Every structure is written in C-alpha cells, then in structure tokens.
Amino acid sequence: MxxxxxxxxxxxxxxxxxxxxxxxxxxxxxxxxxxxxxxxxxxxxxxxxxxxxxxxxxxxxxxxxxxxxxxxxxxxxxxxxxxxxxxxxxxxxxxxxRIAALLELGSGFNPDFTGRENVFLNAAVLGLSHQEVEARFDDIVAFADIGHFLDQPVKTYSSGMVVRLAFAVQAMIDPxxxxxxxxxxxxxxxxxxxxxxxxxxxxxxxxxxxxxxxxxxxxxxxxxxxxxxxxxxxxxxxxxxxxxxxxxxxxxxxxxxxxxxxxxxxxxxxxxxxxxxxxxxxxxxxLAAQGAAKNAESTFDPGLMPETTTVYPAQGAEIQSIAFRSEDGRVVNVLQSGETYYLEMQGVFKRDFAGVFFGSHIRNIQGAEITGQRYPEEGSYVPDARAGTQFKVRFAFNMNLIQGAYFAGGGVWSAEEPACAHRIVDAVMFRITPTERKKSFGYVDLAASEPTLDLSGCVINAATPTM
The missing domain is CATH 3.40.50.300 (P-loop containing nucleotide triphosphate hydrolases)
Structure with missing residues (x-):
C-alpha cells in the first residue's frame, strides 16, 4: 500500500x-x-x-x-x-x-470507573503508555471541561459529558x-x-x-x-x-x-x-433532476414530504392547505435561490372572532426559525372574522436562502382567548437548489452587491523578494 x-x-x-x-x-x-x-x-x-x-x-x-x-x-x-x-x-x-474511534456514546468506558480512570484505560487500549497519557492528561481534561465530575463514576454522567470525555481522549492522542x-x-x-x-x-x-x-x-x-x-x-x-x-x-x-x-x-x-x-x-x-441550472424552472418533488408536521387543535378556525406557489401560480417545493415565492395559506373560520392575525414561519433542519411573517403588523388585527368565512393569505418571500432543505408552516391567532385558533408547524418541506457560483454561506444570502476591492492605496512590489 x-x-x-x-x-x-x-x-x-x-x-x-x-x-x-x-x-x-x-x-x-x-x-x-x-x-x-x-x-x-x-x-x-x-x-x-x-x-x-x-x-x-x-x-x-x-x-x-x-x-x-x-x-x-x-x-x-x-x-x-x-x-x-x-x-x-x-x-x-x-x-x-494508530486508529482512534468515536463509534457510539461511551464505548470503551467502564461505567463504574471515574472519568480519570477511564482516560488512562481508554488511552492504554489505544496503545499509549502511562507516561504518554500523563503528558497529555492536562490537555484531555481541559478539552473535556467536565469540572469535578472527572473524579466521579462515568455512570453518573449526562450523555453530553460522556461524549465530551470520549472525544477528548480520542482526539487528543494525535491518531x-x-x-x-x-x-x-x-x-x-x-x-x-x-x-x-x-x-x-x-x-x-x-x-x-x-x-x-x-x-x-x-x-x-x-x-x-x-x-x-x-x-x-x-x-x-x-x-x-x-x-x-x-x-x-x-x-x-x-x-x-x-x-x-x-x-x-x-x-x-x-x-x-x-x-x-x-x-x-x-x-x-x-442537478438536472432538481433544476439546479441557473435558469432552471422551479418544480414540485412529491418526495419532499415532512415527517415533523405538527397540527395544533382547531379552536375556531381550520387551515385547510399551506403551499408555496411560484409567481405564475404553480405549487412548487424545489425553489431557486433569489427568486420570489408565495406561501399561500387557505382555510375557514368556524366561529366569530373580534380580531385575528395570521403568521408564517420558515425553519432549518435543526428547527431554528430562520424567518417569519405576520399579517397585519404587530399590534394590529383583522377585525370581525365571521363564522363560515373562507380566508386565503399569501406571504411573499424573496428566497435568499442558501442551498439546503427547509420547513414552512403557519397559523391563525386571535386577539381573545383561545389565542391560537389553529396552527400547523412544518406543514411544507422545500429545498433550495444551488446557484452556479456560490458566493455566500450560512443560511441566508444577505449580499446586496458584488464585493469590491480597492488597491489604489496599496504599493504592490512585483520584484522577487530576497530570502
């Protein structure tokens, strides 16, 4: 080899x-x-x-x-x-x-031994001598950062503490x-x-x-x-x-x-x-299947079905559908970064409300809210929502999200109790396809224009530097 x-x-x-x-x-x-x-x-x-x-x-x-x-x-x-x-x-x-592995939580640890004892035991299994472990011990303890629990039995540790100590031992021995x-x-x-x-x-x-x-x-x-x-x-x-x-x-x-x-x-x-x-x-x-070319058309992929959809109890209103639509009115869930889309929520009021407002959210895979919208604005309500009235509200989004999978949902809230008339979390799963040239990273592309570089105040010496 x-x-x-x-x-x-x-x-x-x-x-x-x-x-x-x-x-x-x-x-x-x-x-x-x-x-x-x-x-x-x-x-x-x-x-x-x-x-x-x-x-x-x-x-x-x-x-x-x-x-x-x-x-x-x-x-x-x-x-x-x-x-x-x-x-x-x-x-x-x-x-x-030398191979070091973190295959599963607490693998290689004796639950009745203290963290300190398990450090020496685990490192010995990996082939380190007692002297080598002692030389690295302070670095391992500092990386794990589990405080006085180092001298407590591992069976008393939380799952987070176990993985801290396990990773510290494996990673600090320079495998x-x-x-x-x-x-x-x-x-x-x-x-x-x-x-x-x-x-x-x-x-x-x-x-x-x-x-x-x-x-x-x-x-x-x-x-x-x-x-x-x-x-x-x-x-x-x-x-x-x-x-x-x-x-x-x-x-x-x-x-x-x-x-x-x-x-x-x-x-x-x-x-x-x-x-x-x-x-x-x-x-x-x-890329061809997902329409990822620059001028590709937004599409609908029936495989993009969320498994985390949570439907709240209907308390005077019922949301009947939530979907993203393109500007030409098609239902889509494979979206192009930088384009405008409409999250459309339709439903019916089951009873009278003196005032209501509508909201929507977009979450990442970890469940963090990336953004959301409310209609009307904070402190205002749509007055006199009557039983039997159909509603359709559209939230317009400039989809400046970075490539990846996201989830969207929405709800209806009342100015009176019960406050949540109806809500569906993660009703829609959608994917942002990549652009031809990736210029931003994270979750949201907030770049207003191309970056600029000014070298007018710099002195550029093209001569070969002396060593």
Missing amino acids: SSEIAIKVENLSKRYQIYDQPRDRLKQFVLPRVRRMIGAAPAQYFHEFWALRDVSFEVRRGETVGIIGRNGSGKSTLLQMICGTLNPTHGTLETKG DIFVVDEALAVGDEKFQRKCFARLEELKSRGTSILFVSHSAASVIELCERSLLLDSGSRIMYAPAAQAVRAYQKLLYAPKADHESLVREFRAADSSAGAVNGAAGAAADLV
Missing part, C-alpha cells in the same frame, strides 16, 4: 445469518453435519442479510472523507470493520497507523486515523464547534478522518470526498458536495424512481472509476 494511502478497502462485504427462531440456530449447527455424514444435501435454516457488499475505496493521508447514506445503509458496519471490532465476510482491508460516527450530535453548540476546530487541527497534521453525519452542511464543509452507501453497496465516491446532492436526491425521491436513480449513479461512478469524472457526471444527473 502506498505511503500516501491511509485506508484501502477492496470488495469489503459483511454477511449476517438471520434466524427466524432460536432453535433454528441449533439446527444449523448440528443438522447439516449429520446430513453430510449420511450423504444427503445439507439444508439451510437461516436467511442471509448482507449489511455490506463489495465496497471499495481509498482514503489518502490527511484526507477527510464523509460516509453518508440512509439509516441501515451499512455505514456503522463499515466503520466497525475499519476499526477492527468486526470481521469482514469477504474482501480486504488495510490501514496504516493517524480518526473515525467519528454521529457522536458529536449529542454535544452542545459550543462543544461541537470546539470538536470541529480540533478535527481541522488533526487534519492539518496529516490525520485521516472518516466522518459519519446526517448533516449535509457539516459533510460539505469538513470533507473533501464522500462515500455514498445505499443498502450496503457503494453508490458513489465523489467530491463531498456532489455526493451529498446525490444522497439528498435518493433520500427524497419517490419510491418508484429510487432504483433507477441508484442504477444511474452507480453506472456513472463505476464507468470511469475516478473521483472527478464519473462522480461529477453522477452529480450532474442530480
């Missing part, structure tokens, strides 16, 4: 034997041998489940690779085999250097390969930021990182490439942004289109066998 390759995986597969009943396990152990002894064909009392099948890829030294895919796609199985806690059924796996599987989702925002900063530091020192996350933004920001798995098979190994777009398309595609998309992505990935060529072609299929 080349010195520049930290991980090399070739045709890696993992098969499990699934038994319908406990006694079938005993039958499988005994009866096939008996049948062979009497010259009969052996019977099989289990059915096979392939958690991973024929997966191949390489990770270079100092490279960060994202592992993405739906739940059950084989991500954790792959990481366990790379870490050596699970043996493959077929295929080969080569790694170079050659660092594996992180969704554990960082437990920490608070400040700690997550500290973890990502440490990952960048490790990366700059030549550590190879395998990063599993359902956060598309984190994968794109942290990783150079991403491996997309589906049902245990490699679908694409491509630049992170391209693989994430393919994953999102698979995630939200109607079931009828899923298999055809998998075939297209897999064919494009394997035909060239290259990161930039074949994976780029696969991502182009996603």
Whole structure:
C-alpha cells in the first residue's frame, strides 16, 4: 500500500445469518453435519442479510472523507470493520497507523470507573503508555471541561459529558486515523464547534478522518470526498458536495424512481472509476433532476414530504392547505435561490372572532426559525372574522436562502382567548437548489452587491523578494 494511502478497502462485504427462531440456530449447527455424514444435501435454516457488499475505496493521508447514506445503509458496519471490532465476510482491508474511534456514546468506558480512570484505560487500549497519557492528561481534561465530575463514576454522567470525555481522549492522542460516527450530535453548540476546530487541527497534521453525519452542511464543509452507501453497496465516491446532492436526491425521491436513480449513479461512478469524472457526471444527473441550472424552472418533488408536521387543535378556525406557489401560480417545493415565492395559506373560520392575525414561519433542519411573517403588523388585527368565512393569505418571500432543505408552516391567532385558533408547524418541506457560483454561506444570502476591492492605496512590489 502506498505511503500516501491511509485506508484501502477492496470488495469489503459483511454477511449476517438471520434466524427466524432460536432453535433454528441449533439446527444449523448440528443438522447439516449429520446430513453430510449420511450423504444427503445439507439444508439451510437461516436467511442471509448482507449489511455490506463489495465496497471499495481509498482514503489518502490527511484526507477527510464523509460516509453518508440512509439509516441501515451499512455505514456503522463499515466503520466497525475499519476499526477492527468486526470481521469482514469477504474482501480486504488495510490501514496504516494508530486508529482512534468515536463509534457510539461511551464505548470503551467502564461505567463504574471515574472519568480519570477511564482516560488512562481508554488511552492504554489505544496503545499509549502511562507516561504518554500523563503528558497529555492536562490537555484531555481541559478539552473535556467536565469540572469535578472527572473524579466521579462515568455512570453518573449526562450523555453530553460522556461524549465530551470520549472525544477528548480520542482526539487528543494525535491518531493517524480518526473515525467519528454521529457522536458529536449529542454535544452542545459550543462543544461541537470546539470538536470541529480540533478535527481541522488533526487534519492539518496529516490525520485521516472518516466522518459519519446526517448533516449535509457539516459533510460539505469538513470533507473533501464522500462515500455514498445505499443498502450496503457503494453508490458513489465523489467530491463531498456532489455526493451529498446525490444522497439528498435518493433520500427524497419517490419510491418508484429510487432504483433507477441508484442504477444511474452507480453506472456513472463505476464507468470511469475516478473521483472527478464519473462522480461529477453522477452529480450532474442530480442537478438536472432538481433544476439546479441557473435558469432552471422551479418544480414540485412529491418526495419532499415532512415527517415533523405538527397540527395544533382547531379552536375556531381550520387551515385547510399551506403551499408555496411560484409567481405564475404553480405549487412548487424545489425553489431557486433569489427568486420570489408565495406561501399561500387557505382555510375557514368556524366561529366569530373580534380580531385575528395570521403568521408564517420558515425553519432549518435543526428547527431554528430562520424567518417569519405576520399579517397585519404587530399590534394590529383583522377585525370581525365571521363564522363560515373562507380566508386565503399569501406571504411573499424573496428566497435568499442558501442551498439546503427547509420547513414552512403557519397559523391563525386571535386577539381573545383561545389565542391560537389553529396552527400547523412544518406543514411544507422545500429545498433550495444551488446557484452556479456560490458566493455566500450560512443560511441566508444577505449580499446586496458584488464585493469590491480597492488597491489604489496599496504599493504592490512585483520584484522577487530576497530570502
């Protein structure tokens, strides 16, 4: 294996034997041998489940690779085999250097030991001597920042404290390969930021990182490439942004289109066998399907259905529909950044109200409100809403959101009790497609114009500097 390759995986597969009943396990152990002894064909009392099948890829030294895919796609199985806690059924796996892994909350910790004792225990498992741990101990404790709980049993820790200590031990020993599987989702925002900063530091020192996350933004920001798995098979190994777009398309595609998309992505990935060529072609299929070209038309994707919709009790009003419409009146949920759309809410009043107002919200995946609107303005109400009256309110949005998935909803509020006449949270899921050239980052593009640069007051010396 080349010195520049930290991980090399070739045709890696993992098969499990699934038994319908406990006694079938005993039958499988005994009866096939008996049948062979009497010259009969052996019977099989289990059915096979392939958690991973024929997966191949390489990770270079100092490279960060994202592992993405739906739940059950084989991500954790792959990481366990790379870490050596699970043996493959077929295929080969080569790694170079010390591996540190944060696979699940509290793995490798003894709950009855104190945090201090677990630091030494965990580091010893990773191959560090007692003296090496002592030299790093203060850095580990400072990073974990769990205070006096360091000398308390780990079983008394909160989930956030466990992941703080676990990450601190794994990340502060300067591993050659660092594996992180969704554990960082437990920490608070400040700690997550500290973890990502440490990952960048490790990366700059030549550590190879395998990063599993359902956060598309984190994968794109942290990783150079991403491996997309589906049902245990490699679908694409491509630049992170391209693989994430393919994953999102698979995630939200109607079931009828899923298999055809998998075939297209897999064919494009394997035909060239290259990161930039074949994976780029696969991502182009996603961009075309989502209408991501600059002048593409907004579309409606039936696969974009929220699973977090919350309908409040109807107390005098009923919202019957909420949808985004384009300027030409079409219902859409795949939107173009920078265009204007209308969130239209329709319903009926079931009783009389002396005054009401309407509101809408847009949230990100984490549930934070990005923006919202109220009609009429704060302190004002629509007077005399009568029972049986139909209403339709439209909120106009200049959709200056950055590429990604968002959720929208709305409600009707009264000037009297009960205050909430009706409300639907996360009624609509929608996606903002990427622009040709990304100029902003975060959630909202607030750029008013192109940035300007003035070098008139600078003296530029083009002469070759002396050393």
